[in-house]
Amino acid sequence: MALKKKPVTGMKDILPKEMEIRNYVMNMIRETYGKFGFTAIETPCVEHIENLSSKQGGENEKLIFKILKRGEKLKLDTAECEADLVDSGLRYDLTVPLSRYYSNNASQLPAPFKALQMGNVWRADRPQRGRFRQFMQCDIDILGESTYLAEIELVMATTTLLGKLDFHNFTIRINDRKILKAMAQYSGFPEESFDTVFIILDKMDKIGLEGVAEELEKEGFSKESIDTYLGMFKEITSDIEGVRYCKEKLRDVLDPKVAEDLETIITAVDSVKNADFKISFDPTLVRGMSYYTGPIFEIAMDEFGGSVGGGGRYDEMIGKFTGQNTSACGFSIGFERIVMLLLERGYEIPTSAAKKAYLIEKNMPADKLLPILKQAEEERKNGVQVNISIMKKNKKFQKEQMTAEGYTEFVEFFNK
Amino acid sequence: MALKKKPVTGMKDILPKEMEIRNYVMNMIRETYGKFGFTAIETPCVEHIENLSSKQGGENEKLIFKILKRGEKLKLDTAECEADLVDSGLRYDLTVPLSRYYSNNASQLPAPFKALQMGNVWRADRPQRGRFRQFMQCDIDILGESTYLAEIELVMATTTLLGKLDFHNFTIRINDRKILKAMAQYSGFPEESFDTVFIILDKMDKIGLEGVAEELEKEGFSKESIDTYLGMFKEITSDIEGVRYCKEKLRDVLDPKVAEDLETIITAVDSVKNADFKISFDPTLVRGMSYYTGPIFEIAMDEFGGSVGGGGRYDEMIGKFTGQNTSACGFSIGFERIVMLLLERGYEIPTSAAKKAYLIEKNMPADKLLPILKQAEEERKNGVQVNISIMKKNKKFQKEQMTAEGYTEFVEFFNK
Structure with missing residues (x-):
């Protein structure tokens, strides 16, 4: 079959x-x-x-x-x-x-x-x-870690990794679900509509501020709420000043500790970081899953044109x-x-390991094969990668193929 | 839920x-x-x-x-x-x-x-x-490798690995499906019964030569076939002399190249090996799967009392x-x-990497946290594993737990 x-x-x-x-x-x-x-x-x-x-x-x-x-x-x-x-x-x-x-x-x-x-x-x-x-x-x-130490360590570990993999110029976008909610509450959206509002807000980078305004209107939200809401997004900067603005503006609906913690996370990551990226406050960051309760974050990479990771x-x-x-x-x-x-x-x-190919003439007698195998063992013990093959009729093609695989040195063994 | x-x-x-x-x-x-x-x-x-x-x-x-x-x-x-x-x-x-x-x-x-x-x-x-x-x-x-070079390399790679993992005194049992068949044929078992014979032979290490004889009798095979068959197992030694015995004895039913190749594999592995094991010819080795066509092998380890790998x-x-x-x-x-x-x-x-635990007093203010995080980054860059935690009330238990995880050094940071 x-x-x-x-x-x-x-x-x-x-x-x-x-x-x-x-x-x-x-x-x-x-x-x-x-x-x-x-x-x-x-x-x-x-x-x-x-x-x-x-x-x-x-x-x-x-x-x-x-x-x-x-x-x-x-x-x-x-x-x-x-x-x-x-x-x-x-x-x-x-x-x-x-x-x-x-x-x-x-x-x-x-x-x-x-x-x-x-x-x-x-x-x-x-x-x-x-x-x-x-x-x-x-x-x-x-x-089991309730403080922002968790967020800082997660972001530090992830950005260190990306740096080691030779990624540069990426951005960690960060927000807090509590700020997201406080902004909606402050603007007067009804609480049962928050999810609808956030789904629309999430499209900001695709449809822009006007697009978001239009869609919110279509959903029938009051003009006043929409104006207040979008007005804030125009004011908020993507640095810790933006976080401070939220803390001040939303003081009646947001525990100041939320903004303070977010500021600490941003400051800490910014001053300890050892890779080439920036961390920016982004009040439009939503993250789809409803189970998030606090800080949320995402990696934006121009090269990719989208998110290459996230969490919260x-x-x-x-x-x-x-x-x-x-x-x-x-x-x-x-x-x-x-x-x-x-x-x-x-x-x-x-890679540091040398890659050698041994090519052995066909039908090599057993007694002549032994010293070749021993030589290979010796080299492997010393860290060399040794690939032993039987020599083919079309040796040129065989070598080309092995060169493409990264073998840089060829040793040929003949029966004579 | x-x-x-x-x-x-x-x-x-x-x-x-x-x-x-x-x-x-x-x-x-x-x-x-x-x-x-x-x-x-x-x-x-x-x-x-x-x-x-x-x-x-x-x-x-x-x-x-x-x-x-x-x-x-x-x-x-x-x-x-x-x-x-x-x-x-x-x-x-x-x-x-x-x-x-x-x-x-x-x-x-x-x-x-x-x-x-x-x-x-x-x-x-x-x-x-x-x-x-x-x-x-x-x-x-x-x-795509038809010669015994494949078998030698597979056995060499596997035994080198086991040696590096600190296994000693194991045995590579090796046989050839063609020898297995030739022995059954030489003894006069009908070809359609070979699989039945092999299933019984496979129990040799559990039920011994007498047990195998009994079960073969129960299946109704002729006394002559059984005697010839088991007589050979008594004669065959587990070294290359055993392989040579088969080559000679089975010359009418076995291509001599099969035995010669098996001898080469055993000799090559034995003289090139760089781990502490022996390779032995085992004519009772069957290997269940019917798709095998040539040499078959298995790793026996006393420590485990059974096979820890095999192939063919x-x-x-x-x-x-x-x-x-x-x-x-x-x-x-x-x-x-x-x-x-x-x-x-x-x-x-x-492992060569040092494992350090940083314990930070609870509610450490942000400005005092920064130099600690920087210090951790510096150490990690130098290859040290650094685990940062908030100090618990029961610090003694916390340290015990981390010691069990392999942390050997504790650095404590207080807010004063």
């Missing part, structure tokens, strides 16, 4: 060249985040269907790859709906499994717990260029699951986008 | 301590196999159900986690059997996906192609201690799938067993 040669729809085979970049980035992630005290953990790729359908996943819950029950548990003849057929699914993110992991293992984990997760997630999204149905996510989370504080999520409140803050980098950018750039991985 | 806290049946959360060992082993694998010229590749975890059910997977095909069709393709009301409901499944090994990968991408791959795969596979096995339904496999394969030549498998014959030989190490052995042994990962 012939195999289906292509991967399943929306997923991809990873060729050696890309794999080399992926492994390099993964090593850099482990090394860099490790220096900040994050420890790697792993959860199964398969998760209880109940946990995946717990409403924490938003739109992603519609994209689950569901797994059929097995053996006697599968009762096809009496099954009435999909839910009767499945008991689990592939995880669509690493946050829901992290919550489960933490509630299952907290007694064996340090407090605060600084977790690093790198793993595949699956979403049955419509296939499109550059987006795949299996992709790697890379999250760091600090659980979600102090109420784990408690909802476990019954015990646990402050939590996380930062997820867009691993696939970073790999894509490095590939497009033709990024050369810094 | 409360989460289900435990992982799904048969799968596990990986705690930091184990994860550290896993990452260490994975790095060692990439580094060691890399020196032999193996390049990492990856295939999707999800595979076409047709490919998974192609009869190459033997018993594993009964253990597939199957994935439900999605959207309009799922027609629950007209579905009559399981096959109508699913279009894909989780891979149960890395060999079937490798065959698909090779047939899909051969034009972009070097020849011969030396592939390294590390990835999870899933089998809905009955859960039991130490065996999980999601586990990591780690395979190296050489595609399977020259006909890829051709069956792709229509184009491609010689192939692979070696799979038991990643999970190796990790388990290292954990049980209390293996300490060699």
Whole structure:
């Protein structure tokens, strides 16, 4: 029987060249985040269907790859709906499994717990260029740290990583969900409409201030609210002066500590940073997921024309699951986008190991093969990469192919 | 809604301590196999159900986690059997996906192609201690190399790796499927019964020579065949003399080149090896999968009391799938067993980086926090791992906990 040669729809085979970049980035992630005290953990790729359908996943819950029950548990003849057929699914993110992991293992984990997760997630999204149905996510989370130390460390770790991967001139956009809400409240929008307002605000970078005003009008919000709201965005600068403006202006609806903490985060990152980026206050930053409770942030990169990562504080999520409140803050980098950018750039991985190819004439007698193998072992022990092949008829082509693979030195062995 | 806290049946959360060992082993694998010229590749975890059910997977095909069709393709009301409901499944090994990968991408791959795969596979096995339904496999394969150079390199790479991971005194058992068959043929067993004979022979290390004789008798084989067969096993030594005995004894039913090649492999490995193991000819080695066509091998380790890896030549498998014959030989190490052995042994990962914990008094004002963060950045740049935490009321317990995590130095910062 012939195999289906292509991967399943929306997923991809990873060729050696890309794999080399992926492994390099993964090593850099482990090394860099490790220096900040994050420890790697792993959860199964398969998760209880109940946990995946717990409403924490938003739109992603519609994209689950569901797994059929097995053996006697599968009762096809009496099954009435999909839910009767499945008991689990592939995880669509690493946050829901992290919550489960933490509630299952907290007694064996340090407090605060600084977790690093790198793993595949699956979403049955419509296939499109550059987006795949299996992709790697890379999250760091600090659980049990209620102060802004968590935000500062997350942003420092992430920007240090990006710097080491040779990214420059990017921007960390930062806001706080509490400022976002206070601005809407101050402007007189009804609280039950906040989400509608934020969905429109989120389009600011695409449709501009006028576009946002138009859409808010279409929704039927009062002219006064809209004017007050947009008036503030015109006033607010993207530095700590902007934060101070919010603190002053919103003093009746916002705990001043929220603005003070945000100022501290921005100041700290700005003065400690060791990579080439800027951190800017952006009151239009929304971040889709409703579970955020405090500071939120996103990485903007001109080169990419969009976000290559983001995160924020979600102090109420784990408690909802476990019954015990646990402050939590996380930062997820867009691993696939970073790999894509490095590939497009033709990024050369810094390597020190020499790569040698041994070409051995065909039918070399066993006794003459031995010293060659010993020589290879000796070289490998000294750190050299040695690839032994049988010499082909078309030796020229063979060498060209190996040169493309990065082999710079050829040693030929003949039977004579 | 409360989460289900435990992982799904048969799968596990990986705690930091184990994860550290896993990452260490994975790095060692990439580094060691890399020196032999193996390049990492990856295939999707999800595979076409047709490919998974192609009869190459033997018993594993009964253990597939199957994935439900999605959207309009799922027609629950007209579905009559399981096959109508699913279009894909989780891979149960890395060999079937490798065959698909090779047939899909051969034009972009070097020849011969030396592939390294590390990835999870899933089998809905009955859960039991130490065996999980999601586990990591780690395979190296050489595609397109027809000579014994492939076997030698695979065994050398694998044993070098085990040596670096501090394993000693293990044994590489080696045999050839052609010798296995020739011995059965020489003894007069009918060819259609070979598989039955081999299944019984495979129990030799558990039930001994008498046990094997008994079971063969029970199956109704002639006393003469059984006597001839077992007589040979008594004669054959586990060194190259044993191989030479087979070459001589089986000369009418075995191409002498098979024995000569096996002798070369054993001699080469034995004289080039740089780890503490022995390689021995074992005519009772069967290896379950029917796709093997030539030399087969297995790692035996007293410490574990069983196999911690194995492989062999399977020259006909890829051709069956792709229509184009491609010689192939692979070696799979038991990643999970190796990790388990290292954990049980209390293996300490060699590390050079210092681990420091900064403890900061609660409510440290922002201006006093900055120099501390700068100091941490400076240290991290110099290779030190620095974990910053807020000082807890029970500082003693906090320090104990961090000491257990490997932090050897504590720096305390107070607001005064």
